[in-house]
Amino acid sequence: MSRIHPLPDLLVNQIAAGEVVDRPASVLKEVLENAVDAGARAIEVQLEQGGVRRIRVTDDGCGIERDDLALALERHATSKIASLDDLEHVATMGFRGEALAAIAAVARTTLTSRAEGAAHAWRIDGDERSLAPAALNQGTVVDVADLYYNTPARRKFLKREATEYAHCDDMFRRVALARPEIGLQLSHNGRVIHRLPPGSVAARVAALMGDDFLQHAREVTADAGPLRLTGFASLPAYSRSSRDAQYFFVNSRFVRDKLLTHAVREAYADILHGSRHPAYALFLDIDPAGVDVNVHPAKIEVRFREARAVHQFVYHALERTLAESGAGFAIPPQG
Ligand code: ADP
Ligand code: MG
Numbered sequence: 001m002s003r004i005h006p007l008p009d010l011l012v013n014q015i016a017a018g019e020v021v022d023r024p025a026s027v028l029k030e031v032l033e034n035a036v037d038a039g040a041r042a043i044e045v046q047l048e049q050g051g052v053r054r055i056r057v058t059d060d061g062c063g064i065e066r067d068d069l070a071l072a073l074e075r076h077a078t079s080k081i082a083s084l085d086d087l088e089h090v091a092t093m094g095f096r097g098e099a100l101a102a103i104a105a106v107a108r109t110t111l112t113s114r115a116e117g118a119a120h121a122w123r124i125d126g127d128e129r130s131l132a133p134a135a136l137n138q139g140t141v142v143d144v145a146d147l148y149y150n151t152p153a154r155r156k157f158l159k160r161e162a163t164e165y166a167h168c169d170d171m172f173r174r175v176a177l178a179r180p181e182i183g184l185q186l187s188h189n190g191r192v193i194h195r196l197p198p199g200s201v202a203a204r205v206a207a208l209m210g211d212d213f214l215q216h217a218r219e220v221t222a223d224a225g226p227l228r229l230t231g232f233a234s235l236p237a238y239s240r241s242s243r244d245a246q247y248f249f250v251n252s253r254f255v256r257d258k259l260l261t262h263a264v265r266e267a268y269a270d271i272l273h274g275s276r277h278p279a280y281a282l283f284l285d286i287d288p289a290g291v292d293v294n295v296h297p298a299k300i301e302v303r304f305r306e307a308r309a310v311h312q313f314v315y316h317a318l319e320r321t322l323a324e325s326g327a328g329f330a331i332p333p334q335g
Helices: 009-020 024-037 066-072 084-088 099-106 161-178 201-209 211-215 258-268 307-324
Strands: 042-048 054-059 108-114 121-125 131-134 139-145 183-188 191-196 217-224 227-234 246-250 280-286
Touching: 009 099, 024 042, 024 054, 024 099, 024 139, 024 161, 042 161, 066 108, 066 121, 066 131, 099 108, 161 183, 161 191, 161 201, 161 246, 191 201, 201 211, 201 227, 201 280, 211 217, 211 227, 217 307, 227 307, 246 258, 258 280, 258 307, 280 307
Parallel strands: 042 183, 246 280
Antiparallel strands: 042 054, 054 139, 108 121, 108 139, 121 131, 183 191, 217 227, 227 280
């Protein structure tokens, strides 16, 4: 065996990228969440070739100061937390300061940004880390091209364009559902796919999940002090053969959580046959101190401090909503 030696930064970032950036959709997630964290009111996404050739996200958020542009691309550099206490109360989508460093290590990345009050914008090249003046209104453009151009082993795992695009579309929907107050647009290969004006939750749900869903759904509103559940859940008549229309958000973060999925399934247990699945967009709001989002880099898993109470709350809120609608009698008992 050879002697121990520290790895060069680029390689460290490329290794870390394996966790954060496993396909174009995860790049899109990180870059979209950054735009949300920057307080954007309008976000535009341009994809080429399923996001492999290019993912460009333009926002009108707070922008990045010239002197912070290079830091934005550094690993473990963030403007979002500064202490353990901040971490425990984190209210932003990001906080690990890893995403842009990982993305820049595996794709041709440029950031163009104009901070509030700056005379003009600046652009930084992810490879050379060189700064140049640029033209832009306030906000940021993140351009990520040729994903995995320098990591052929990873490139091999990319699926065909339609598949990668479908994952990007799904990711876009998650963010768009969680942020109806933000205007969002998505185009693929020059064609506009979604154009979503800012509006109500119901309008956003209708735009992304269909009027038909909304007409066959009940609005959920339940409040129990530190816990709040809102959103829409389908009546049995609208049930589906797959789980493709199930969105659960915790503090605006899309999550896939066993406990929550279980609570929902239980609420439907008496009214939905086992092979049918409900459709829903549910939003759980909870004191950030009551939930740990730092379980996995993609932050899709969470851990609740009071897991049992959360489960009970979600179950009862849904069960009550469905019972009030008489959903239990909507279909005859099966087999
Ligand atoms: P994190 O989001 O965890 O802080 P990132 O690597 O995603 O880490 O981003 C690093 C930093 O770059 C952020 O903390 C933020 O200050 C800045 N940044 C990234 N994208 C944007 C954006 N669209 N607008 C403003 N600032 C941004
Ligand atoms: Mg981020």
